[in-house]
Amino acid sequence: MPHDKNPIEQSPEVAEFWQAARERRLLLKRCGDCGERHFYPRPYCPFCGSARTSWEQSSGRGTIYAFSRPRKLPQPLAMAVIELQEGVRLTSVIVEAELDRLAIGQEVEVYWRMGEPAPELAFTTIEAQEARGYATRAIAEAAGVGG
Numbered sequence: 001m002p003h004d005k006n007p008i009e010q011s012p013e014v015a016e017f018w019q020a021a022r023e024r025r026l027l028l029k030r031c032g033d034c035g036e037r038h039f040y041p042r043p044y045c046p047f048c049g050s051a052r053t054s055w056e057q058s059s060g061r062g063t064i065y066a067f068s069r070p071r072k073l074p075q076p077l078a079m080a081v082i083e084l085q086e087g088v089r090l091t092s093v094i095v096e097a098e099l100d101r102l103a104i105g106q107e108v109e110v111y112w113r114m115g116e117p118a119p120e121l122a123f124t125t126i127e128a129q130e131a132r133g134y135a136t137r138a139i140a141e142a143a144g145v146g147g
C-alpha cells in the first residue's frame, strides 16, 4: 500500500515543520519584522501581518502553564497549555508521565508520538524522561554484564 502523505504535509509552507517533526525537532516561526515567535506555523505573522517569517528551532523545553485531566479518555493523558522557553504558549497534551502529580510550572519537553499520517506533538515531564533514561541505561548495563 503506497504511503499517502497527510494533506497538511503537502503544503509547502509547513513541509519543513513536518520534516523536522519526523526528526523529533520542534520548529517555531519567527517574524523578521517584529521579532515575535509564533506557533502554530502560519505564512503571515499573527502579531504584525508580515510575510517575512522564518523557521527557528525550539529548545523543545518549557513549563506547564495550565492543565486539565479529562477522566474519560481511552488513553492516559492531560490536556495542557505549555509555555516554551522561547516564550511561546501552545496547547498540547502530556503523555507518558505521572499524570496525578502534574503541577503548574513543572518542566516538560517535547515528546513526539510517531504515527501515520503525521507525527503528533505531545509533551512529557522532564522527571519522567530522566527516569526512562535511567531505566534504559540500567537495562543496557545489565545486558552488558550478562553478555
Ligand SMILES: [Zn+2]
Residues within 6 Å of the ligand: 031, 032, 033, 034, 035, 036, 045, 046, 047, 048, 049, 050
Ligand atoms: Zn511580526
